[in-house]
Amino acid sequence: MNFTLSIWRQSPGVPGKMVEYKVSDISAETSLLETLDMLNEELTLKGEEPVAFDSDCREGICGACSLVVDGRAHGPGKLTTSCQIFMRSFTDGQTIHLEPYRSAALPVVKDLVVDRTAFDRIIQSGGFISAHSGPKPEPNSMPIGYDELEESMDAAACIGCAACVAACPNGSAMLFTAAKIGHLGLLPQGQPERDQRAREMVAKMDEEGFGACTNYAECQDACPKGVSIKFIGRMNKDFAKAMLCAEDDRRGSMDVN
Numbered sequence: 001m002n003f004t005l006s007i008w009r010q011s012p013g014v015p016g017k018m019v020e021y022k023v024s025d026i027s028a029e030t031s032l033l034e035t036l037d038m039l040n041e042e043l044t045l046k047g048e049e050p051v052a053f054d055s056d057c058r059e060g061i062c063g064a065c066s067l068v069v070d071g072r073a074h075g076p077g078k079l080t081t082s083c084q085i086f087m088r089s090f091t092d093g094q095t096i097h098l099e100p101y102r103s104a105a106l107p108v109v110k111d112l113v114v115d116r117t118a119f120d121r122i123i124q125s126g127g128f129i130s131a132h133s134g135p136k137p138e139p140n141s142m143p144i145g146y147d148e149l150e151e152s153m154d155a156a157a158c159i160g161c162a163a164c165v166a167a168c169p170n171g172s173a174m175l176f177t178a179a180k181i182g183h184l185g186l187l188p189q190g191q192p193e194r195d196q197r198a199r200e201m202v203a204k205m206d207e208e209g210f211g212a213c214t215n216y217a218e219c220q221d222a223c224p225k226g227v228s229i230k231f232i233g234r235m236n237k238d239f240a241k242a243m244l245c246a247e248d249d250r251r252g253s254m255d256v257n
């Protein structure tokens with residue numbers, strides 16, 4: 001198969017632009033990232049700068065491969081990451097447009113690579129528990145309902161790829177933040193910091209410049225792990241309760257004083 005790859009090229013501090021490259025004799029079973037590898041080999045042999053893009057596991061697990069393919073975060077197909085796109089998904093002779101995620105909170109580092117450390121900072125602000133990890137407790141000492149467990153695991157499926165941000169017209173990170181708040185808040189181990197977690201992570205998300213949710217649900221559609229927007233509703237509830245409790249505490253301490 002032959003393709004034209006129209007790729008966003010951008011060096012640090014310089015405005016970017018789309019540049020076209022021809023790739024030929026590509027097997028239908030080749031992945032999109034392997035096609036980029038082949039293009040990079042050619043560019044390197046010609047003494048040109050290879051295309052910068054992120055990847056790690058290439059198995060749909062880590063969330064590192066964040067591409068907008070033909071205008072869609074993670075490209076064609078549902079419930080899949082950029083590394084799991086194979087060239088058979090495209091038609092022979094097609095021009096494929098590859099761009100980085102577009103969001104002010106995820107600035108372009110180079111070509112197709114964006115800086116996603118804002119997500120790390122959201123996690124650092126409250127995405128943890130204080131229960132210590134060992135020795136392993138007796139499994140029945142902390143019973144967890146089947147439904148809560150399943151729901152928590154559904155939220156924990158989030159791989160932090162940021163497709164939700166790229167797909168949202170508001171550049172909102174609420175699906176990511178809600179998934180992280182949800183998977184801990186549904187388990188007994190996550191209860192001690194539940195209020196604080198909701199307050200701190202939502203505040204950090206706002207501080208990092210992500211937009212708010214206005215129910216487009218594009219995030220859910222683009223999510224390679226099928227994380228549901230119902231977790232956003234759950235997060236909003238947790239956040240409202242946490243703010244009310246904080247206000248009650250503040251008033252209580254004023255009364256005492």
Ligand code: FES
Nearest residue numbers: 056058062063083
């Ligand atoms: S490289 Fe890990 S999910 Fe794509």
